[in-house]
Amino acid sequence: MSNLVLQVENLSKCYQIAHRSNAPNFLLRDAIASSVRSWLSRKVRTRSTESFWALEDVSFSLREGDRLGVIGRNGAGKSTLLKLLSRITEPTRGQIEILGRVASLLEVGTGFHPELTGRENVYLNGAILGMSRSEIRRKFDEIVQFAEVERFLDTPVKRYSSGMYVRLAFAVAAHLEPEILIVDEVLAVGDTQFQQKCLNKMEDVGREGRTVLFVSHNMQTIGALCNRGVVLEGGRVAFNGEVQQAIEVYLENSYQVIRQVPLLERRDRSGSGRVKISSFRVLDSQGQAVEILKSGLDYEFEFGYVNYSGQILENVIVSFAILDERGQTILLLRTSFTESNVVLNSSLGVVRGRLNDLPLANGSYRLAIFFSYRESEVLDYLQDAVSIVVEGGDFFGTGQVGLPQKCKLLMKAEWRSL
Ligand SMILES: Nc1ncnc2c1ncn2[C@@H]1O[C@H](COP(=O)(O)OP(=O)(O)OP(=O)(O)O)[C@@H](O)[C@H]1O
Ligand SMILES: [Mg+2]
Numbered sequence: 001m002s003n004l005v006l007q008v009e010n011l012s013k014c015y016q017i018a019h020r021s022n023a024p025n026f027l028l029r030d031a032i033a034s035s036v037r038s039w040l041s042r043k044v045r046t047r048s049t050e051s052f053w054a055l056e057d058v059s060f061s062l063r064e065g066d067r068l069g070v071i072g073r074n075g076a077g078k079s080t081l082l083k084l085l086s087r088i089t090e091p092t093r094g095q096i097e098i099l100g101r102v103a104s105l106l107e108v109g110t111g112f113h114p115e116l117t118g119r120e121n122v123y124l125n126g127a128i129l130g131m132s133r134s135e136i137r138r139k140f141d142e143i144v145q146f147a148e149v150e151r152f153l154d155t156p157v158k159r160y161s162s163g164m165y166v167r168l169a170f171a172v173a174a175h176l177e178p179e180i181l182i183v184d185e186v187l188a189v190g191d192t193q194f195q196q197k198c199l200n201k202m203e204d205v206g207r208e209g210r211t212v213l214f215v216s217h218n219m220q221t222i223g224a225l226c227n228r229g230v231v232l233e234g235g236r237v238a239f240n241g242e243v244q245q246a247i248e249v250y251l252e253n254s255y256q257v258i259r260q261v262p263l264l265e266r267r268d269r270s271g272s273g274r275v276k277i278s279s280f281r282v283l284d285s286q287g288q289a290v291e292i293l294k295s296g297l298d299y300e301f302e303f304g305y306v307n308y309s310g311q312i313l314e315n316v317i318v319s320f321a322i323l324d325e326r327g328q329t330i331l332l333l334r335t336s337f338t339e340s341n342v343v344l345n346s347s348l349g350v351v352r353g354r355l356n357d358l359p360l361a362n363g364s365y366r367l368a369i370f371f372s373y374r375e376s377e378v379l380d381y382l383q384d385a386v387s388i389v390v391e392g393g394d395f396f397g398t399g400q401v402g403l404p405q406k407c408k409l410l411m412k413a414e415w416r417s418l
Contacts, residue, residue, distance in 0.1 A: 002064040004099070005180060005211050006085070011094035013055040013080050013235075018048070054080040056235045058094070062228075064179075067202075067212040069222035069243055071250045072232035073257070073268035074383045078215045081232070082106060082184050085213065100179025100211075101129050105169050107186055114158035118149055118168055121157055125172045139175050146201070147171035148194075167194060174201050180211045187216075199225060217383060219247045219326040234267075251325060254384045258366075264306065266382060275313065275344060275379040277369050279304030280386045283352075294393030295410055298356045303369060305380075306348050313344040313373060318351050320385075321368040322360065330365070330408050359410045360390045 055077040062068055070078045083089045085096060086104035103125075105111070112121045122143055126136035144150055147167040149160075157165060166186050173181060183202065187195050202225055206212050216222050222229065222243065229246025231239040231253070239249040257266070264278040281289045283300040293299060303318060319334035333353060335342050342351055366387045371379040394400070395410045 002209075004061055005064050005066075006099070007061040007095075007097045008085070009059045009095045011055060011058040011081070011084060011096065012053060012092050013077075013084060013089065014092040015052045015054055016049045017052050053235050055084070055091075055232075058232075058235075058237050060230055060237065060240050062211055062213075064211060065206065065209045066228055067206040067214065067226040069226035069229045069246065070213060070215045070232065071217075071219070071222060071229060071246060072238075073254055074270050074381070075268050076232040077235040078232055079106065079184055080235075082182050082213065082215060086182055098180065101177075102180045102182060103129060103173040103176055103178035104182035104184075105166075105173045105186055106182075106184045111169055111173075112157045112165070115156055117154045117156055118160070119153045121168070122172055126176050129176050129178060131176060136176070139177075143168075143171045143175045146175065146197070163191065163194075170198050170201075174198070174205060178210065180213070181205050182213045184215045185217065217327055219251070220328050223247055223326070247326075254366075255387065258384060258387050263304075263382070263385065266385075268384065269380060269382045271371070271378040271380040272373075273380065274309040274373070274377075275305050275307050275316075275371055277303055277371060277380050277382055277385065278306045278348070279350075280367070280369070282388065291389070292392075293358060293360070293388060293390045295358050295360055295362070295390055296393045296395035296397070297358055298354070299358055300352045300354050302350050302352045303371075304348070304350045305344060305371065307344050307346055310346055312346050314341065315374050316342040316344050316379070317370075317372045317375070318342050318353070319370045319372075320353075321370075322388075323366045323368060324408055325364055325366070327366075329368075330360075357395075358390070358393070359395070361395075361407050361410050362391055362393075363408065364389050 058081060070081060072078050082104065083106060084091050085098070086102060086106060088106065111125065113124060116124065122140060123133070123136055126139070144153060147170070149164055149168050152160065152164060157168070160168070170183070170187065173183070181202065187198050199221060202212055202214065206225070212225070214222070214225060226243045228241065229239070229243040230237060231246050231250045233253060238253065239246050257268070263280060264276055281302045282293060283302060284290050285298045301320070303320075307313060317334060317336045319332065321329045322331040323329050333355075335353075364387055367385050368383050369385040370381045373379050396412065
């Protein structure tokens with residue numbers, strides 16, 4: 001059996017967060033919601049700040065060559081865990097033992113010095129990893145070639161686009177031969193071609209017997225890359241073991257949450273919270289709420305919201321993604337694509353989006369729902385917001401209900417022979 005390279009025991013991280021006061025026009029609603037929330041949550045209220053356990057009693061170990069997928073819903077503590085392992089923040093309790101050099105790629109903005117050029121940052125990072133100048137020099141061309149940033153090598157990285165930044169940061173982390181490579185979801189920033197290149201590189205790193213820790217919401221990617229999985233739920237380990245089992249546990253748990261917890265009370269969300277998504281329904285062409293959808297029919301998707309800002313909000317962008325069960329996005333719909341200006345009224349309301357000829361094949365799907373104010377402020381974002389079931393539609397109008405198998409999107413083609 002290969003050597004133990006990483007061991008964490010009872011790792012816990014507590015954040016002190018400033019107490020937010022309730023908006024005056026939502027006193028009762030907020031009082032109820034927040035009392036439910038604080039009862040349910042790990043938050044312990046003190047006078048003006050609250051202690052919040054982002055990670056609690058996390059223990060696991062990794063052996064050389066393990067590729068661990070860290071999975072969990074928004075706010076589960078994945079990034080916190082990676083930050084602790086990369087020594088970017090200190091644990092409140094617990095121990096971390098790591099044998100070997102760690103290179104990590106966390107959110108954009110960590111790891112590089114903004115004023116230094118790309119070239120200088122490569123050397124700086126190499127030095128931090130304990131490599132000599134000549135070792136770094138030997139790797140330099142490979143890094144630059146991988147990152148595709150030749151032209152910008154002597155530009156300070158603060159002028160890089162986020163895509164360029166991630167490309168260089170990944171190239172540095174992966175090529176400087178760390179024993180342990182830690183990668184958070186940032187790869188999602190790059191284009192899909194570059195993402196694939198990174199995933200291939202991580203596979204190589206794993207094959208060379210080095211250890212990889214990887215966070216993603218995409219179960220397809222986790223399943224392809226990792227051999228082990230840790231599922232985090234509310235800062236605790238819900239499962240630790242073989243990766244396919246971990247994925248099953250995660251999918252089953254998130255399905256339970258979707259079914260049982262009302263949208264407004266869900267805690268696996270991010271955003272400023274000035275607006276919260278509060279309900280979701282699908283209406284058929286008669287305006288009746290339906291549970292099971294049929295391909296080829298027309299529907300309205302209705303998103304309810306509570307606006308805590310007390311103001312009318314104009315230029316709100318509503319978007320939702322339809323994902324398959326493994327987390328691959330199949331369709332993305334966004335009001336800004338069709339230049340539809342969404343105005344939210346100052347208290348509660350609904351936004352409806354019409355979808356004609358539903359092009360989804362039989363199956364279960366999940367929706368990620370996203371409200372943002374202009375392009376700048378994420379108001380509310382629920383990654384695994386709701387699920388829908390499509391069954392028994394006759395998309396092609398041929399009487400062959402539900403066909404074909406194994407595909408997700410349906411489209412009518414016109415055929416001719418010449
Ligand atoms: N610096 C901080 N101060 C206070 N709370 C924090 C801080 N960093 C994270 N948190 C909170 O800790 C919890 C876990 O956050 P974390 O970023 O680790 O989640 P995550 O699993 O990475 O989520 P996501 O999938 O959205 O990236 C969240 O509720 C978050 O709001
Ligand atoms: Mg995160």
